[in-house]
Amino acid sequence: MAEAIFEVFRGDREGGQPATYRVPIAPGMVVLDALHHIQAHQAPDLAVRWNCKAGKCGSCSAEVNGRPRLTCKTRMDALPLDKPITVQPMKAFPVIKDLVTDVSWNYRVNKKIPPFEPRPGTDWKIYQEDVDRAQEFRKCIECFLCQDVCHVLREHEEMEQFAGPRFFVRVAALEMHPLDSKSRTRMLKEELGIGLCNITKCCTEVCPEEIHITDNAIIPLKERVVDEFYDPVLMLVRKIRGEK
Amino acid sequence: MTTEYETHEHDVLIIGAGGAGLRAALGALAQGARVGVVCKSLLGKAHTVMAEGGIAAAMANVDTADDWRTHFRDTMRGGKLLNNWRMAQIHAQEAPERVRELEQWGALFDRTEDGQILQRAFGGHTFRRLCHVGDRTGLEMIRTLQDRGVQLGIDVYMECTISRLLKDGDRVAGAFGYWREQGRFVVFRAKSIVMATGGIGKAWKITSNSWEYTGDGMALAYGAGAELMDMEFVQFHPTGMVWPPGVQGILVTEAVRGEGGVLRNKLGQRFMEKYDPKKLDLSTRDVVARAIYTEVREGRGTEHGGAYLDISQKPADYVKKKLPSMYHQFKELADVDITKGPMEVGPTCHYMMGGIRVDAETAKSSVSGLFAAGEAAAGLHGANRLGGNSLSDLLVFGRRAGMAAAEHANHVSTTALDSGQIEEAAREMLAPFERDAGESPYTVHRDLQETMQNLVGIFRNKEDLIRALEELEKLKERAGRVSVEGSRLFNPGWHLAQDLKAMLTVSEAVTRSALAREESRGAHSRIDHPGLDATWGTKNNVIVREGSAMMLRQSAVPELPGDLKQLVAEEK
Numbered sequence: 001m002a003e004a005i006f007e008v009f010r011g012d013r014e015g016g017q018p019a020t021y022r023v024p025i026a027p028g029m030v031v032l033d034a035l036h037h038i039q040a041h042q043a044p045d046l047a048v049r050w051n052c053k054a055g056k057c058g059s060c061s062a063e064v065n066g067r068p069r070l071t072c073k074t075r076m077d078a079l080p081l082d083k084p085i086t087v088q089p090m091k092a093f094p095v096i097k098d099l100v101t102d103v104s105w106n107y108r109v110n111k112k113i114p115p116f117e118p119r120p121g122t123d124w125k126i127y128q129e130d131v132d133r134a135q136e137f138r139k140c141i142e143c144f145l146c147q148d149v150c151h152v153l154r155e156h157e158e159m160e161q162f163a164g165p166r167f168f169v170r171v172a173a174l175e176m177h178p179l180d181s182k183s184r185t186r187m188l189k190e191e192l193g194i195g196l197c198n199i200t201k202c203c204t205e206v207c208p209e210e211i212h213i214t215d216n217a218i219i220p221l222k223e224r225v226v227d228e229f230y231d232p233v234l235m236l237v238r239k240i241r242g243e244k
Numbered sequence: 245m246t247t248e249y250e251t252h253e254h255d256v257l258i259i260g261a262g263g264a265g266l267r268a269a270l271g272a273l274a275q276g277a278r279v280g281v282v283c284k285s286l287l288g289k290a291h292t293v294m295a296e297g298g299i300a301a302a303m304a305n306v307d308t309a310d311d312w313r314t315h316f317r318d319t320m321r322g323g324k325l326l327n328n329w330r331m332a333q334i335h336a337q338e339a340p341e342r343v344r345e346l347e348q349w350g351a352l353f354d355r356t357e358d359g360q361i362l363q364r365a366f367g368g369h370t371f372r373r374l375c376h377v378g379d380r381t382g383l384e385m386i387r388t389l390q391d392r393g394v395q396l397g398i399d400v401y402m403e404c405t406i407s408r409l410l411k412d413g414d415r416v417a418g419a420f421g422y423w424r425e426q427g428r429f430v431v432f433r434a435k436s437i438v439m440a441t442g443g444i445g446k447a448w449k450i451t452s453n454s455w456e457y458t459g460d461g462m463a464l465a466y467g468a469g470a471e472l473m474d475m476e477f478v479q480f481h482p483t484g485m486v487w488p489p490g491v492q493g494i495l496v497t498e499a500v501r502g503e504g505g506v507l508r509n510k511l512g513q514r515f516m517e518k519y520d521p522k523k524l525d526l527s528t529r530d531v532v533a534r535a536i537y538t539e540v541r542e543g544r545g546t547e548h549g550g551a552y553l554d555i556s557q558k559p560a561d562y563v564k565k566k567l568p569s570m571y572h573q574f575k576e577l578a579d580v581d582i583t584k585g586p587m588e589v590g591p592t593c594h595y596m597m598g599g600i601r602v603d604a605e606t607a608k609s610s611v612s613g614l615f616a617a618g619e620a621a622a623g624l625h626g627a628n629r630l631g632g633n634s635l636s637d638l639l640v641f642g643r644r645a646g647m648a649a650a651e652h653a654n655h656v657s658t659t660a661l662d663s664g665q666i667e668e669a670a671r672e673m674l675a676p677f678e679r680d681a682g683e684s685p686y687t688v689h690r691d692l693q694e695t696m697q698n699l700v701g702i703f704r705n706k707e708d709l710i711r712a713l714e715e716l717e718k719l720k721e722r723a724g725r726v727s728v729e730g731s732r733l734f735n736p737g738w739h740l741a742q743d744l745k746a747m748l749t750v751s752e753a754v755t756r757s758a759l760a761r762e763e764s765r766g767a768h769s770r771i772d773h774p775g776l777d778a779t780w781g782t783k784n785n786v787i788v789r790e791g792s793a794m795m796l797r798q799s800a801v802p803e804l805p806g807d808l809k810q811l812v813a814e815e816k
């Protein structure tokens with residue numbers, strides 16, 4: 001039977017290194033299947049998060065061959081098998097053990113964002129064309145892959161100043177809710193640090209839900225901020241695009 | 245040995261952070277209780293997040309003739325009249341308000357032309373009744389509840405697993421558990437506890453359920469002396485993926501059929517014409533699952549042993565808009581474009597109708613201070629659950645459980661924790677580390693899944709069930725001898741060693757109940773007793789612990805009041 005060679009990070013907060021495992025390949029197999037195979041046959045204490053195995057819960061994020069991915073949706077037949085497949089924990093977050101990282105920071109950021117507040121006296125009539133936009137953002141499964149790939153968090157570790165793309169998506173969902181009455185613009189600028197985003201679009205590229213994070217969430221939010229304050233990056237983008 | 249542990253105190257402790265647990269938390273919070281919520285995974289990853297098709301509620305936005313009575317009747321008939329009628333009534337009456345509430349908390353459902361919540365057709369529902377968001381309704385629901393809960397100040401203990409309930413005399417006093425991250429122990433003291441731990445599907449091989457579904461809540465409640473009910477009724481969803489092997493069992497939402505998808509066998513026949521000529525593909529799940537199983541067994545299955553499910557006659561854009569996650573799921577995991585060709589589907593273990601026996605109004609169990617809601621509780625669905633009736637169940641009875649738990653906490657004194665029980669719980673948790681060269685928990689789990697799949701599956705008979713009980717005895721012994729490698733730090737093998745105990749308890753309860761019920765009703769099909777039996781139609785199986793023995797007895801199904809009886813009997 002065909003085999004794949006895996007190099008999976010094993011370690012904890014203190015450090016660690018990749019361990020090598022050989023796994024037989026079955027048709028249609030995904031990386032998460034291979035990790036489960038390793039658990040069942042070779043390393044029962046290999047730490048991995050997962051729940052749905054169908055790209056719906058956002059638990060199984062890791063870096064496969066250096067790319068942030070959902071391991072339950074990463075097909076083995078889409079990876080070159082002539083060299084070892086590397087599986088590493090998300091780099092932007094501290095390792096707890098093996099592929100499991102400490103993502104609690106995200107939950108703390110989320111808590112800061114003021115929730116939906118309906119307009120007083122609304123009759124709850126909402127039309128499909130008005131929800132389409134916000135529904136895109138509500139697809140987010142909180143896999144935090146966008147957070148992992150964003151250089152502001154990954155390289156510069158600006159966790160204190162910058163909420164990251166996931167939370168711009170969340171704010172966009174709230175701001176574009178047709179019946180929401182709250183403004184989060186000042187917060188975007190002052191607490192969530194949207195100005196630090198320089199629209200590299202890396203987050204959009206890795207989003208498994210295909211949310212157009214930059215174009216549909218971040219840029220419109222930046223525009224709201226600009227309308228109230230001033231954002232040099234967006235000014236530049238507008239200039240390049242020849243917008244007014 | 246003195247065990248080291250941290251202690252937290254709440255009025256109401258909720259075990260489980262799915263729809264039921266979170267709604268219970270909000271219910272308890274509204275009564276002014278101090279609320280803690282414990283869950284095995286990260287917040288927002290519970291099963292509820294995976295729910296696809298929708299929430300059943302007779303809002304009558306699309307079919308104006310709908311009302312709670314019709315929803316009630318559909319639920320009772322779907323459950324083959326084994327349901328607790330009062331639960332079914334409360335459920336049907338309160339579901340619309342609970343859905344509206346979600347909307348008021350920020351959920352964005354798909355809309356009708358005139359700006360109301362859109363509703364779709366589902367199996368066993370007379371009218372188009374399922375409020376939905378494409379095929380990711382559960383995600384919308386869990387995010388809405390979770391954001392609200394966090395905002396209002398519930399304490400959430402994530403990746404924390406409860407392994408035992410602590411008692412103070414006859415009442416619950418708290419719970420013992422461990423943090424997955426460091427493997428450290430934790431004790432919660434609480435006056436009321438709500439079990440919202442979900443189902444048991446991980447005891448079967450082919451299942452739509454995740455690693456979390458190991459029946460913990462039912463086993464913990466049973467251990468604490470609570471009654472379990474209707475444990476023979478395990479729902480096999482007719483449409484799970486069958487190919488490729490890695491995705492076997494993953495759910496294909498009933499919304500595919502709700503939106504017009506059609507089942508065919510390898511000969512191209514619409515075989516549902518034979519099994520339920522009236523409701524066809526939208527017959528109840530028990531019927532459709534058996535139909536597919538039968539087609540396959542009689543040699544009319546597809547290449548990989550399933551049936552074809554085809555929605556490609558609908559416009560591609562429509563399919564992508566209404567079933568986006570199914571479209572992606574098949575495209576990415578099975579190389580099938582569902583807008584162009586059929587899917588291959590077959591039955592998968594999906595949902596537990598049985599569970600902790602509760603009071604209809606308050607969701608309280610037979611143990612003082614212990615409540616249960618959602619999939620962990622029994623009663624609403626009887627012998628078979630209709631699609632969409634789970635999400636509404638979570639909201640309706642989650643809220644009621646939370647409120648009643650807070651109310652209870654208001655009226656009782658602080659509980660006392662018994663260090664003896666805590667020491668014992670800790671010893672039990674650590675035992676697999678003490679044993680050398682025992683079996684791996686993974687092999688025991690695999691064999692348990694084989695046993696339940698082969699002997700306690702869709703079709704059952706006496707010999708198989710007796711054999712299953714024998715196998716379960718052996719597996720129990722083996723589970724008591726497993727050893728685990730590595731440290732206490734985030735150790736899945738260690739965790740599975742715990743889970744095994746709960747899975748074995750619920751598996752035994754399922755098997756005993758299935759053996760006792762000598763008839764076929766709803767999701768329970770006995771080849772050796774193929775028809776409905778009138779006497780069994782008046783009885784629920786109830787399981788309770790006596791010492792270390794599992795006792796089974798029957799309890800009368802609560803009788804419907806005259807007007808509702810007539811309503812259920814009406815042909816429409």
Ligand SMILES: Cc1cc2nc3c(=O)[nH]c(=O)nc-3n(C[C@H](O)[C@H](O)[C@H](O)COP(=O)(O)OP(=O)(O)OC[C@H]3O[C@@H](n4cnc5c(N)ncnc54)[C@H](O)[C@@H]3O)c2cc1C
Pocket residue numbers: 259260261262263264265282283284285290291292293294295296297298299300381382404405406407440441442443452453456460461495594595617618619620631632633634635636638
């Ligand atoms: C793929 C799929 C699709 C579905 N689609 C639909 C649908 O469209 N409509 C519908 O009505 N129903 C649907 N269902 C069924 C429905 O989603 C579930 O029945 C429902 O979500 C269960 O909710 P719950 O709150 O009872 O439990 P869950 O959401 O499963 O939550 C259980 C919680 O308990 C916690 N827990 C368990 N054990 C412990 C322990 N020992 N210690 C601490 N915490 C513990 C877990 O961590 C989790 O947080 C679907 C199910 C699946 C699997």
Ligand code: SF4
Pocket residue numbers: 149150151152164165196197198199200201202203204214218
């Ligand atoms: S576009 Fe902005 S948020 Fe996205 S990765 Fe780049 S810098 Fe980060």
Ligand code: SF4
Pocket residue numbers: 058139140141142143144145146147165166169206207208209210211213
């Ligand atoms: S926005 Fe996309 S990438 Fe980011 S957390 Fe959500 S689903 Fe994941």
Ligand code: FES
Pocket residue numbers: 049050051052053054055056057058059060061070071072073
């Ligand atoms: S396991 Fe749920 S997204 Fe991968």
